[in-house]
Amino acid sequence: MSDAIKINKGIEEAVQDLLKSLLEKDKIKGVFTLRKMDDLGAVAYSLFTNADELKNALPLYPFMPVNAGKVLSDFTLQGATQEPVAAVLRPCEIRAFIELVKRTQGDLENILLISSTCGGVYPLKILKGNDQKSRQAQYWESVKKEDIDPELRETCRMCEDFIPHNADMVIAAAGIEDMDTQCTIYLNTQKGKEFASDVPGSKTSEELEGGKIEELKTKRQEQKAKIFEQFEKEQMGLKSLVKMFAPCLGCHGCSHVCPICYCTLCEFDSKTCEYRPTSIESELKLKGGLKVPPGNIYFHLGRMSHMAVSCVSCGMCSDVCPVNIPVATVFSRVGAPLQEVFEYIPGRDLEEAVPSGTYKEQEFMESGK
Amino acid sequence: MNMNDTYMPTIIGFLCNWCSYTGADLAGTARMKIPASLRVVRVMCSGRIDPLFVLKGFLKGADGIMMMGCHPGDCHYQKGNYNARRRFVMLQNIFESLGLEKERIGLWWVSASEAPKYAQVTKEFAEKVKELGPNPLREEIFL
Numbered sequence A: 001m002s003d004a005i006k007i008n009k010g011i012e013e014a015v016q017d018l019l020k021s022l023l024e025k026d027k028i029k030g031v032f033t034l035r036k037m038d039d040l041g042a043v044a045y046s047l048f049t050n051a052d053e054l055k056n057a058l059p060l061y062p063f064m065p066v067n068a069g070k071v072l073s074d075f076t077l078q079g080a081t082q083e084p085v086a087a088v089l090r091p092c093e094i095r096a097f098i099e100l101v102k103r104t105q106g107d108l109e110n111i112l113l114i115s116s117t118c119g120g121v122y123p124l125k126i127l128k129g130n131d132q133k134s135r136q137a138q139y140w141e142s143v144k145k146e147d148i149d150p151e152l153r154e155t156c157r158m159c160e161d162f163i164p165h166n167a168d169m170v171i172a173a174a175g176i177e178d179m180d181t182q183c184t185i186y187l188n189t190q191k192g193k194e195f196a197s198d199v200p201g202s203k204t205s206e207e208l209e210g211g212k213i214e215e216l217k218t219k220r221q222e223q224k225a226k227i228f229e230q231f232e233k234e235q236m237g238l239k240s241l242v243k244m245f246a247p248c249l250g251c252h253g254c255s256h257v258c259p260i261c262y263c264t265l266c267e268f269d270s271k272t273c274e275y276r277p278t279s280i281e282s283e284l285k286l287k288g289g290l291k292v293p294p295g296n297i298y299f300h301l302g303r304m305s306h307m308a309v310s311c312v313s314c315g316m317c318s319d320v321c322p323v324n325i326p327v328a329t330v331f332s333r334v335g336a337p338l339q340e341v342f343e344y345i346p347g348r349d350l351e352e353a354v355p356s357g358t359y360k361e362q363e364f365m366e367s368g369k
Numbered sequence B: 001m002n003m004n005d006t007y008m009p010t011i012i013g014f015l016c017n018w019c020s021y022t023g024a025d026l027a028g029t030a031r032m033k034i035p036a037s038l039r040v041v042r043v044m045c046s047g048r049i050d051p052l053f054v055l056k057g058f059l060k061g062a063d064g065i066m067m068m069g070c071h072p073g074d075c076h077y078q079k080g081n082y083n084a085r086r087r088f089v090m091l092q093n094i095f096e097s098l099g100l101e102k103e104r105i106g107l108w109w110v111s112a113s114e115a116p117k118y119a120q121v122t123k124e125f126a127e128k129v130k131e132l133g134p135n136p137l138r139e140e141i142f143l
């Protein structure tokens, strides 16, 4: 059982009310969430400081233009924000932020994390267009019924971590049939309870997990098994790997949008990885040919070796790839057994050290002879 | 003459300065037999072996890659070899997920005085890699 507030309004209006009241009562000085940019469906993350402006906020809009964990890290890179800010994030965005905080790339101190039991997001490629109204309707229908909309990001369709870790407040969305008339917001932490002390709505105590949430988890797990199985059939082995990454332009967009890839100067963007005439010549001598741009598989495998253990499966990388390489699926598939070995769920717990930055003396004794 | 007699696997060894590299030196001074196609790269600690070093060697077509460091507990910098071990485990795990030949990479602990061990493991690994045959990535242009 956990404390909760119940608001007798539709989910979107209720969340708006909550944010507005927090801002008006001066509990927070800003709201970080998605903002409507035009009538065709474009959205962008924004920081609202004016309660009236909040009418343009779209906290639950099912698109992720950027992993917000990355943005919050930019905000708090040099320490906590001076004033308290409420941030509405998807569970994988919070996990990304926690991973960044672990790497001293951000600060949680003054941020009130609000999230939801997440129904997933659509790929950005279908963001704009006249059919946004019907798409939204279709989205909320499937969230209510816990159907897995085949148009969602692949990583969302198979996400088992849709119940947020580390959120102060959790908006119940997945599987809530009557979300058009009422909304429950769980207060998961002391911080959440304090902030919610005089917001609109009645106080209750409810169970977040179990029942319908479990059903959705099972559905997502089945999807995951299916997607991974397909992947193993098609993408395993050297030849398939070469084939899959063959169209890669080497734009490194996938790493630039990745919240975990935080290095200011990435090895792969550095001079070290540039091909000079001499290296081209030696490659030609060695192999009798050269793909241009060279080094794509090196880039992907290298990136994996550095960060797949912390991949939060947000799907940003697949989403921005101009040539539709299923980058996020590969990284999730590679990340899963890695995370299993270290019993690690990226972003689950701030106190858990990143596996690539720690060790135990007595482990993997059979590795190293 | 059949192929097996002429094929010499190219092996890259990343050796820690304080232990395996000195061990290799000792093996040399003692005139022990070391596989001729082993190319040694000296690093200051096995903890310096970025997985990228291994990947680059592997993708450029090296038939085998050896990572060598001080025995656990003996690292000059206390924890470098523990980090190396984790990186090695991760690399193997990734290779397995992608269906790449993880047998081509290995990790050994060889101290400065273990010249015979150095000679032994390099010989054994060279034989094992020879059995695996040339790394198919040697011929692969589209990387």
Ligand code: SF4
Binding pocket: A247, A248, A249, A250, A251, A252, A253, A254, A255, A317, A320, A321, A322, A323, A324, A325, A327
């Ligand atoms: S975004 Fe796509 S094309 Fe660009 S580097 Fe990544 S995989 Fe290659």
Ligand code: SF4
Binding pocket: A155, A254, A257, A258, A259, A260, A261, A310, A311, A312, A313, A314, A315, A316, A317, A318, A327, A328, A331, A332
């Ligand atoms: S690799 Fe892709 S899916 Fe994983 S955290 Fe980075 S952007 Fe998200």
Ligand code: FES
Binding pocket: B016, B017, B018, B019, B044, B045, B046, B047, B068, B069, B070, B074, B075, B076, B077, B078, B079, B080, B081
């Ligand atoms: S100094 Fe030899 S492994 Fe660290």
